[in-house]
Amino acid sequence: MSRDFLSKNNRKKFLGLSIASLLMTTQLVTAQAETVRQAMSYAYANSPQIMLEREKLRLSEEGIISAQAGLYPSLNGELSLESSWSRAHTESNGWLDAQDATGVSAGLSANYTLWDNGITQNRIAQAEIGKAAQIDAFANAEQTFLLNVFTIYVDVLRDSALLNAQIKNFNVLSEQQKASEARFQVGEATATDVSLAKARKAGASSSIAAAKAQLDASRAIYEQYVGRKPRDISQPKQIKGLLPQTLSAALIAVENYHPAIKSLKKAVLVAEKSVNIADAGLFPTASAFGSASQQISIDGEAAQTSLRVGAKLSIPIFNGGIKTSQIRQEKIRLAQARLNLTIARAQMRANVKARWAGLLAAETSSGAADAQIRASSAVLNGIRAEADEGVRTSFDVLNSEQELLSARVQSIVSQRSVLVSQMQLLSAIGHLSAVKLGIN
Secondary structure, eight states: OOTTTTSHHHHHHHHTSOHHHHHOTTOOOOTTOBOHHHHHHHHHHHOHHHHHHHHHHHHHHHHHHHHHGGGSOEEEEEEEEEEEEEOOEETTTEEOOOEEEEEEEEEEEEEEEEEOTTHHHHHHHHHHHHHHHHHHHHHHHHHHHHHHHHHHHHHHHHHHHHHHHHHHHHHHHHHHHHHHHHHHHTTSSOHHHHHHHHHHHHHHHHHHHHHHHHHHHHHHHHHHHHSSOOOSBOOOOOOGGGSOSSHHHHHHHHHHHOHHHHHHHHHHHHHHHHHHHHHHTTSOEEEEEEEEEEEEETTSSOEEEEEEEEEEEEOOOOOTTHHHHHHHHHHHHHHHHHHHHHHHHHHHHHHHHHHHHHHHHHHHHHHHHHHHHHHHHHHHHHHHHHHHTTSSOHHHHHHHHHHHHHHHHHHHHHHHHHHHHHHHHHHHTTOOOTTTTTOO
16 A cells, blocks of 8 residues: 555545444435435436437337328329430331420329228337337336446445445554554563554555455446546435335236336237238238329420329239248247247246345345444453453454454445345336436
């Protein structure tokens, strides 16, 4: 560890942040503090990833307009300038005079589908279902993004607290080393005690460097997701009130509310419409058509007007089996869509069960870590008192301090795990959204 990092100013900066202030959920936040809701709101409003999902939603809306165009007639206009030259030859008269003509023609044609066996209606239904599925896909992407932002937010808090704990431990070990050297000078400690204190202090320096590197990495990821550096962030409150009370309720919620499940259900409906469209290709279609044109020569000596209207019935007779093959393909895709839904259901139910178990384990670990801190603190105080009386050695004191440090580190990690596990369970059941979290 460099002297610059452990300089007086840096020590004061880090020591000014207590572990308690980082862990208490009811702490007071300064005017410049950035709460997790503020960070998530800023990230949500400025994320290119969320903007991309919105563009996909706009694209699905255009798909509906394109499909609805099949309900209307098509009208095409044509304007052309034509020039021709010809020369004829006969046996009796030889070559006749060459003729050339230049003229302008304008035309208008229209087509309208009278009957297509429901192909257009099925395509419109597909586009509308596709838009609804894209809304679900947006909700799923939103869940993933918000979960990532929340996770990195509490990761920065955790890593800040871990660094603070390591710095406090380093300061304690520094005082312990000084005390050991002082006792060695008066013959109350051995050279081994001094060497042990120095070794523990050196190990603490290494732990500080590792903790700082981890904090820097978390801050970089935070900036990637949120769009700005973390600034005086505060511990989020737990979201226990947003979670189901039982595992059975959680499993029901994932089936009814998870956007990925809802999107796959709509994919099955889209596949069913594709089968209907393929089936319709085996039957006749009827359409009406009409055209009007006007041709005028440049010199005005000739003009021609024409008008044409009619109806057409197209009857498929033989196409080499391509239509029936297309039907089979769409039915296979429908079967695949149903299997994807079945697989996803099983995976998400398993994920909910895993998240539920993970949350219970995190809460148990957090409670155990707090109890361990209280017990380790009592043990350390007792060993220090016994060491002052000569009953315990410096080695016993250092070991007790390390146990207390381990308990504090475990408490920090466990509290982070509880918060993340709650948010992961909320995401697993499909209830994690900007609206539910009050994010603008």
